[in-house]
Amino acid sequence: MQPSFWHDKWQQQQIGFHQQSINPYLIKFLPQLSLSANAQIFVPLCGKSLDMHYLTEQGYQVLGCELDASAIAQYLQEQQQQYTHSSDTDFNYFDAPQLHLVQGDFFKLQPQQLSRINGFYDRAALIAWPDEMRSQYAQKLAQLIPAGISGLLVTLDYPQAELSGPPFAVSDAWLQQHMATDFEIELLQSLDVLAENPRFVKKQVSWLNESVYLLRRKA
Numbered sequence: 001m002q003p004s005f006w007h008d009k010w011q012q013q014q015i016g017f018h019q020q021s022i023n024p025y026l027i028k029f030l031p032q033l034s035l036s037a038n039a040q041i042f043v044p045l046c047g048k049s050l051d052m053h054y055l056t057e058q059g060y061q062v063l064g065c066e067l068d069a070s071a072i073a074q075y076l077q078e079q080q081q082q083y084t085h086s087s088d089t090d091f092n093y094f095d096a097p098q099l100h101l102v103q104g105d106f107f108k109l110q111p112q113q114l115s116r117i118n119g120f121y122d123r124a125a126l127i128a129w130p131d132e133m134r135s136q137y138a139q140k141l142a143q144l145i146p147a148g149i150s151g152l153l154v155t156l157d158y159p160q161a162e163l164s165g166p167p168f169a170v171s172d173a174w175l176q177q178h179m180a181t182d183f184e185i186e187l188l189q190s191l192d193v194l195a196e197n198p199r200f201v202k203k204q205v206s207w208l209n210e211s212v213y214l215l216r217r218k219a
């Protein structure tokens with residue numbers, strides 16, 4: 001996916017991935033991260049996800065990274081968030097008391113920018129990448145996440161030949177092959193969600209599973 005793909009999506013407001021309510025898996029499994037009060041949670045490819053609002057409501061700090069400037073602007077406006085703005089060569093920074101949004105390319109992030117995170121949350125980020133870029137994303141994530149830090153990962157899997165992404169299918173086998181070297185991987189839940197996804201039903205996709213994993217960056 002080239003940056004222009006996502007900029008076009010945001011410009012045309014074709015943001016079917018955006019959820020109007022808090023992700024139920026986040027509510028259910030966030031305690032698995034055993035976070036202390038005021039912990040900082042990294043949200044890669046954050047869009048304008050309301051899950052960030054949920055995390056700040058729980059008393060956590062959010063560090064989000066998003067490519068598209070209008071996505072960030074929409075989030076700040078819709079949440080009526082007061083913020084300060086700064087920038088450097090690679091990024092724009094939007095800071096509020098519990099919110100730190102970094103607008104720019106995830107691949108340009110440096111490990112020191114994430115040195116104080118206590119957890120991470122990947123919903124619709126890993127599955128946003130086609131196969132060849134997904135492994136690069138997984139490698140970069142491993143480079144950025146400090147040792148010992150845990151996160152939640154939400155994936156979708158379906159017969160890729162039956163529908164073109166995004167979202168792209170990510171199997172358990174793919175995760176094991178590409179992420180198990182760097183992360184301990186624990187499957188927390190896997191559900192058949194075909195009936196709740198009309199786009200997949202309409203395209204006669206034969207099955208669709210949504211899974212939630214607990215990842216822990218190995219030392």
Ligand SMILES: C[S@@+](CC[C@H](N)C(=O)[O-])C[C@H]1O[C@@H](n2cnc3c(N)ncnc32)[C@H](O)[C@@H]1O
Binds near residue numbers: 003047066068071166
């Ligand atoms: C499928 S959406 C998911 C958004 C969010 N995680 C959610 O659950 O609503 C993927 C997001 O990643 C952003 N994105 C794509 N490439 C990126 C990159 N290289 N760096 C940062 N963000 C990127 C897109 O603009 C888009 O908002």
